[in-house]
Amino acid sequence: MTLRASKATARVPDPSCRTVRITDVAAAAGVSAITVSRALNTPQLLSKTTLRRVLAAVDRLGYVPNLTAGALSSRRSRMVVAIVPTIASPMYAEALQAFTRTLAASGYHVLLGLGGFDSEDEERLITAMLGRQPDGVLLVGAVHSPTARRRLAEAGVPIVEIWGDSAEPLDIQVGFSHRGAGEAVAHHLCDNGYRAFGIVSSDDPRALERLDGFRAALERRGLSLLVQRLLPPPSTVLDGRRVLPDLLDALPRGAAVFCSSDMLATGLVIEARARGILIPDDLALCGFGDLDIGRAIEPALTTVSVDGNEMGQLAARCIIDRLSGRQIQQRVALPVEIVRRQTT
Amino acid sequence: MTLRASKATARVPDPSCRTVRITDVAAAAGVSAITVSRALNTPQLLSKTTLRRVLAAVDRLGYVPNLTAGALSSRRSRMVVAIVPTIASPMYAEALQAFTRTLAASGYHVLLGLGGFDSEDEERLITAMLGRQPDGVLLVGAVHSPTARRRLAEAGVPIVEIWGDSAEPLDIQVGFSHRGAGEAVAHHLCDNGYRAFGIVSSDDPRALERLDGFRAALERRGLSLLVQRLLPPPSTVLDGRRVLPDLLDALPRGAAVFCSSDMLATGLVIEARARGILIPDDLALCGFGDLDIGRAIEPALTTVSVDGNEMGQLAARCIIDRLSGRQIQQRVALPVEIVRRQTT
DNA sequence: CCTTCGAATGGTACCGCTACCATTGACATG
DNA sequence: CATGTCAATGGTAGCGGTACCATTCGAAGG
Structure with missing residues (x-):
């Protein structure tokens, strides 16, 4: 047999690429x-x-x-995908930050995916991300596309859904009851003597669920919502300012308004003060999220406190523990607490 | 030669792992x-x-x-690393969001790294991230560790530094002059008749550079800073409220204070109103960042506007263009604009 | 007719690492 | 002394794609 160059010659080893192997x-x-x-x-x-x-x-x-080569060989990428609707909102940003930090401490890196599109884009994004062979997935909010849900389920890695309490989580769920939070606010307001109610909410599935809980609890007490305003997310302080006149038109003096975020509630506080409306006497407010600004504004916001930091950390722990073969709790419900300050 | 099983038998093909290849x-x-x-x-x-x-x-x-396999073979991972000090601050979050969205549209995914530690941790993080063979790197703020800088330079991929204007960028720079912004604020305040000055700043390298510019400009005009308070990052609205008494002690009526963020300035506004101090007559304020809250607060903040969204988008464009072989501008200086509202 | 050329497709050898066993040698055991 | 055990290390064959050519085939050109 004659000695000859192999038919398909080897890939040229680029001399400029002198990485250490x-x-x-x-x-x-x-x-x-x-x-x-x-x-x-x-x-x-x-x-x-x-x-x-x-x-x-x-x-x-x-x-x-070269972690890419290592991942291919070991079938463990030490990467975790996080799909978040937005990081412009401090609530999600805080959770994502805690998630990323906790994972980093165990040697995992986070691949960031920004959702908040239509279902088809979401499906493409999730598919592409799964092609990276992540060792786990974090989802904020529900995934709607059935194809995406199936692919996630079939990926065979821990999937954590946070910020929600869907009845049918894909795998692990770390969240709280949005409905329950809405109900708790309703009871808090009723118990403090308010009898006329309004709502200002971001048009976002989780906020809407809180709204539903709020309304249902009112109805059970024979009370009802006099006005409800939905705003496109993300909700801003300025949105809150702008929406006040509408509310005032629809509500009697002494009514209470539940806002889907502390941002909106802060805007209402600012506009109310600018108009000489007394809070909480003329108008009572309850926010959501327990953000810095709500604590600092005068009067300080009564709000629903949820710990985004802890949620992110817990979600990361769940993934790490599951990957290390430890038994974990599949459903973690975080407490929500109504923090009464000066607006109720 | 006897027929026998090969010495090192093949890796067992896990039957449960029936992924489609x-x-x-x-x-x-x-x-x-x-x-x-x-x-x-x-x-x-x-x-x-x-x-x-x-x-x-x-x-x-x-x-x-399987994008991992594809990346190993083609030596193009279609991943870009983003190292950000924090995403809890809306300024960085906005830039990161725009960066991620723009890259996603071209098929790139973002690996998120949270810095803000000491130099040694930073070095470890960057090293690990480079092991993922990213096609590009985004850095917010300067990298200090010389080892990390060398490794980044040697990685042979586009490196974009945003939010800064270091004299020696590693590669591409998309930012604005912090020093110049501080000077502009000084001139704005001087030109509007203020003669006594204070500063409240987050103890963060970029904020400190603005502070330096501010002070230098004052000195050139024969004026000087009467009080300077540094706060550990991240700065919050509550921090702003708490720091007001200190400032009042050190400043005469009619002084102007430059705050390193709109958060701090908002806190000062709130606390000042609570104490019956008139803004801008008793105390003038200038913030930084042009955040939603600064626009919405009463009186609305005079501030320095920088477009985080555009910075993120431009940074992404630079990386995409460089990777497609197009010629790009290595240094992009974004304009900063002083937006005068009601606090000066 | 043969040659040339370009479009379409295929074969092979990697990319850089790790799983799976095998091997080696020191030491303990019966 | 044979044997078993254990700690430390190595050889080989992939992981699942893609780069680099080679090949095939039909059309165009002489």
Whole structure:
């Protein structure tokens, strides 16, 4: 058999791309590639001396492991996808931040996906993200596309849904009852003597669920909502200011308004003061989210406190624990608390 | 030679892991794997009929390409790393959001890294992130660790620094002059007759640079700063409220205070009103960032407007264009504008 | 007719790492 | 002394794609 060049010649090894590979480290340390791999991933398996020698070589050569190759080989990417409607809202941002930090401490990186589109885009986004072979997925809010839901379920990795309390979570759920929060606000207001009610809400599924809970609780007490204004998300302080006149037209003096966010409630407070309307005597307010601004505004907002930070952290813990094979709780319901300040 | 099992037997193909691979699609469509790859990546190379047949098979089997494998083989991950000090601040969140959305439209995904630690952690984070073989990197603020800087420079991918105007950017810079912004505020205040000045600033490198510019401009005019208070980031509205007494002690009536964020300035407005201090007559204020709350508060904040959204979008464009081989501008300086409202 | 050319498709060898076993040698055990 | 056990290390074969050519085939040109 004649000696000849292989039919399909090898891919040219680009000389400019002189990255250090695991085999370079192995050669430098006088060990095999697998030993270098172990030095970095499971150092307890190596003898002290070998470990030291390998780590010295890693340092000397400035070796940075190619995690893409590692992921392909080990089928563990150490990446987690987070799909969030927006990070412009401090509530979600806080949860995402805690999520990312907690995961980073265990060596996981977060792939950020911004949803908030139509169902078809959402499906494309989720599909593409799943193609990255994440070790887990965080979802804020429900996923509607059935194809996307099926793909998520079939991905075989932990899926955590936060901020919601859907009846049919895909896998793990860390949230609180939006309905229950709305009901609690209704009871708080009723118990404090208010008898006329309005709502200003962002037109967002979770806010609407709170609204439903609020209205249902009122109806059970024979009371009803006199006015309801929906605003396109994200809701801003300025939106709150602008919406006040509408509310005043529809409500008697001494009414109470439930706002779907502290932003809106803050706007109402500002506009009310500008018009000489007394809070809570002329108009009582309850916000949602317990944001910094609500604590700082004068009068300070009565609000519903939910801990976005804890939610993000818990979601991350769930994923980490599940991946380490520990048993976890599939449904975690966080408490929501009504913090009474000066607007009720 | 006796026939025996190969010495190192093949890795067991886990039967539970029945994911659809490119070869499955190829078999189903009666073409080779590479043709399927082309159907998804460079469809213009295929004939209409073959393309249709392959895409039908993709659909039928629910094939989701393994982007990890693709990245390893093609050396293009279609991932971009974004390292941000925090997303709790709406300024950075907005930029990151625009960045992520713009990249997503071109098929790139964002790997989120949260910095804001000490230099050693930062170095570890950046190293790990570079191990993911990103096609680009976004940095908010300067990277201090020299090792990290070297690694970034050697990564051979576009690096964009935003929100800053360091004299020695690693590669591309999209930002504005913090120093210049501070100077502009000083001039604005001087030109409007203010002669006594204070500053409340987050203890953050970029805010401090604005502070320096502010002070330098005052000194050139023979004026000087009477009081300067630094607060640990992130600055909140509540921080603003709390710091007011200190300022009042140190400043005469009619002084002007430059705040490093609209949050702080809003807190000052609220506390001032609570104490019956007139703004801008007793105390003038200038914020920074042009946030929603500053527009909505009464009196509305005079502030420095910078477009975080545009910065994120531009940064993304730079990366996309550079990766497509287009010529780009290495330094983009965004305008900063002083928006005069009611607090000066 | 043969040659040339370009469009369409395929074969092979990797990308850089790790799973799976095998191997080695020191030491304990019966 | 044979054997078993355990800790430490290595060899090989993928992981699932894509780059790099090669090949095929029909049409155009001489």
